[in-house]
Amino acid sequence: MFASGIGVFNGATLYAASYFPADSMSQYAGMYLDMVEMYINDLPIEAKVIIYGMGTSTSPGDILIEQEFVPVENAWNLIDLTYPILLDGDDLWIAYSAVHNGGQAPCGADVGPAVIGLGDWYSVDGGPWSILGLDRNWNLAGHLTYEPIVEWLHASPLSGTLGQDETTTIELSFDSQYLEEGVHEAQLIFTSNDPSNPQVIIPVVLDVGGGSLNPPENLSAEVTNSDVTLTWDAPNNTMLMGYNIYRDEVKINPAPVTQTTYFDPGVAPGTHLYSATALYSYGESAKSDPVQVFIEGDVGKIHGFVRDAVTNLAIEKAIITATNTENGVITFNTPFGAYYSLLLPAGYYDVTCKSDGYESFTLANVSVIENMNKAYTFYLQPLTDLLTGLDDEHNYPVSIYPNPARDQIFVTGEDLLKIEIVSQTGKVMLGFEGLSGKQTVDISRLPVGIYIIRVTTKNSVITEKLIIR
Numbered sequence: 059m060f061a062s063g064i065g066v067f068n069g070a071t072l073y074a075a076s077y078f079p080a081d082s083m084s085q086y087a088g089m090y091l092d093m094v095e096m097y098i099n100d101l102p103i104e105a106k107v108i109i110y111g112m113g114t115s116t117s118p119g120d121i122l123i124e125q126e127f128v129p130v131e132n133a134w135n136l137i138d139l140t141y142p143i144l145l146d147g148d149d150l151w152i153a154y155s156a157v158h159n160g161g162q163a164p165c166g167a168d169v170g171p172a173v174i175g176l177g178d179w180y181s182v183d184g185g186p187w188s189i190l191g192l193d194r195n196w197n198l199a200g201h202l203t204y205e206p207i208v209e210w211l212h213a214s215p216l217s218g219t220l221g222q223d224e225t226t227t228i229e230l231s232f233d234s235q236y237l238e239e240g241v242h243e244a245q246l247i248f249t250s251n252d253p254s255n256p257q258v259i260i261p262v263v264l265d266v267g268g269g270s271l272n273p274p275e276n277l278s279a280e281v282t283n284s285d286v287t288l289t290w291d292a293p294n295n296t297m298l299m300g301y302n303i304y305r306d307e308v309k310i311n312p313a314p315v316t317q318t319t320y321f322d323p324g325v326a327p328g329t330h331l332y333s334a335t336a337l338y339s340y341g342e343s344a345k346s347d348p349v350q351v352f353i354e355g356d357v358g359k360i361h362g363f364v365r366d367a368v369t370n371l372a373i374e375k376a377i378i379t380a381t382n383t384e385n386g387v388i389t390f391n392t393p394f395g396a397y398y399s400l401l402l403p404a405g406y407y408d409v410t411c412k413s414d415g416y417e418s419f420t421l422a423n424v425s426v427i428e429n430m431n432k433a434y435t436f437y438l439q440p441l442t443d444l445l446t447g448l449d450d451e452h453n454y455p456v457s458i459y460p461n462p463a464r465d466q467i468f469v470t471g472e473d474l475l476k477i478e479i480v481s482q483t484g485k486v487m488l489g490f491e492g493l494s495g496k497q498t499v500d501i502s503r504l505p506v507g508i509y510i511i512r513v514t515t516k517n518s519v520i521t522e523k524l525i526i527r
Contacts, residue, residue, distance in 0.1 A: 060134075060197050061170075063099025063163030064190075065156075066182055073108070073181040074165045074196045075153035079115065080247075081216040084209065087147035089202045092508070094137045094152060097166025097197035101131035102156035105164075109143055110151035114249050114256075115175070117187050118151035129156075129164075134197075138462065138525060145202070148247065151179075152200045166197035203508055208236045211244045211262055234266045239344060242266060271343040274301060274318070274334045279349045286322040286351055290334055299337045304345060306331055307379070327355020329401045352401060358430035361399040364411055367437040372396035376413040376436070380424075382406070402426045411436035417485070439480065456513050462525035465502040470495060473516035479524065480510040501526055 066072050074096070094107045107125045110118030127137045156164040170193040172178050177195030181187045212231045220226060228246075246260040272293035280287045292298065300314030303322070310322065314337050322332075329352055333345040364376040378398045382405050400409075404427050412418035416438035424432075456471035469477055474493040478486050479501070487504055490497065504526050511524040 059168055060097045060099075060166045061168050061194070062166075064165045064167050064180075064192075064194070065100065065158055065161075065163035067160060069158055069160035069162065070182050071155050071157045071184065072165055073153055073155045073184070073187075074198060075108075075110075075118065075151050075179040075181070075187070076177045076196055076198050077115070077118075077175065077179055078150045078152070079176075079217070080112075080147060080149050083145060083150055084147040084216075086145050086202060087209065089145050090142040091145060091150075091152075091200045092139050092142035092203050093201035094139065094154070095199045095201065096135055096137075096154055098129045098131055098133060098135050098156075098164055099166050100158065100162040100164045102129055102158045102162070102164040104155075104157040105129045106155045107137050107139070108153045108155060109139075110153065112149040112247065112249075112257075113151070114251075115149075118153070119149070131164075136201075136462075142203070150200075152198060153179075154198070167192070167194035168197055170194050210234060210237050210242060210264060213246065230262070232264055234264065237264075237266045239266055271336065271338055271341055273336055273343040273346040275346065277332065277334055277346045277349050279332055279351045281351050281353065284323070284325050284327070284353050284355075286325050286330075286332070286353075288320045288322070288332055288334070288349070290318050290346065292318055293336050293343070301337060302335045302342065304333045304335070325351075325353050327353045327401075327403050328357050329399075355403060356428045357401040357403055358426040358428055358432070359399065359401055360407075360409060360424065360426065360432050360434065361397070362433045362435045363397055364413065364436045364438065365396075366416075367439045373413050373416065373438060376411055376438075378436075379410045379412070380407040381410070404428050409434070411438060413438060415441055417441055439485070456515065456520050458511055458513070458522055458524070461522070462527050463501060464527050465500070467499050467501060467511075467524070469493075469497045469499060469511075469513060471513070471515060474513065475516060476512075476514040478512045478514075479504070480512060481507075 091109065105127055107127060109122045111120050111122050113119030122143055123139060123141060125137070125140055127135070129135055158164045172190070172193045173195055175189060178190035179187050180190055210233050214229050218226065242264045244262045246262060248258040250256055250258065274290040274293060277288065277290040288303065300316050302309050303311045303315060303320045305322065311320065329350065331348050331350050333348045335345055336343040360380065364373045365371065366373055374396050376398070378400060380400050380402055407424045407426060408420055408422050409424050410418055410420040419436055419438060421434060456469065458467060458469050460467065472495065474495065474497060475491065477490045477493065477497060477499060479488040481487050487509065488499065490499065506526055509524045509526060511522050513520045
């Protein structure tokens, strides 16, 4: 709640900041700071939002972002950061500066009580940082979006002070329950008042499932008529117990394979993908690099490209799976990216395209007949980070306003063909076609949040971030 304005008596650049230490920020690791809100009392001459990284408990670190904004006096000001900041759980300082004349009090403060050393830092003209010394906190807050990442590393204690030559023990605990297989990295950061060594960084690495569970290497395949013979090299590990063989993502060996070769007879005509895993006493490795084979026979062809639905760029690492709907067990795959080609026996298939970081898409009940040649391009919606690669500085021939918006927005431009509003998960929430030069879009039923608005015209596709409050 706003109580009073604060300024420098003779006028200056006043910096107001709130300090958020690591023990309060770890729960937000993986989220994005995308907006800053503050109360502006008297109108300053110039104002900037400034976000600082980890420094000490009495002084911020490096500037992560510095962004000018146009303040509104006697009001709460919500500033949309041009470049949202990914939080890593370290210390964070959220601040703003206000250039003002003598007699002005631009920086809003609450009624207290002060949270000393956290919500009451200030600096004048870029000088040393000090605690306000009043029973007040700045009217200053950050807004976060996205889901937090899994907290797998815990340290105790999280804070403390040591004198010269003193030692202490920090206990680390690890929780891999919700982690994906692979190597996960973190850092322990210690600050010091030694000017020659202000920070000590200790890396922490956790290997979950994979890593030391090395998969087979150099998998290869030889085809004779409808028979497939696989060979591979064994990984270097004395705890190896055997191998599993996968054809089209389905394990085909009834018992662990103890040799570095496998014979798969009578494989159905068409395209198939093989991979192998290594079995250890403590788990199964990730799959080896795949190998693709083609079994001759009466087949039809499905082929095409895989593209990003937002940017229209080719997706180079994608997997296309065609599942036979008549018996539910035959699957054909290709891992070869932007262009795919599947050769399939006659039948009906569900054809699914997937790629890391994208929402999968299924083309259901596709009819395949002998000697057919059918083309289909997949457009995949990004799962996260839809804003990557967007450039709000381009002068596109389309206007979208207001933004942020509450109940409706207006889209104006020439040769409008389609308007889509897409969620952060890639789901199309609203879509309109057959448009005029000015379109009113009702967004009153959409939840508050951050979206992408995609406008297709005769000559281009324009994407912008849209904030709904």
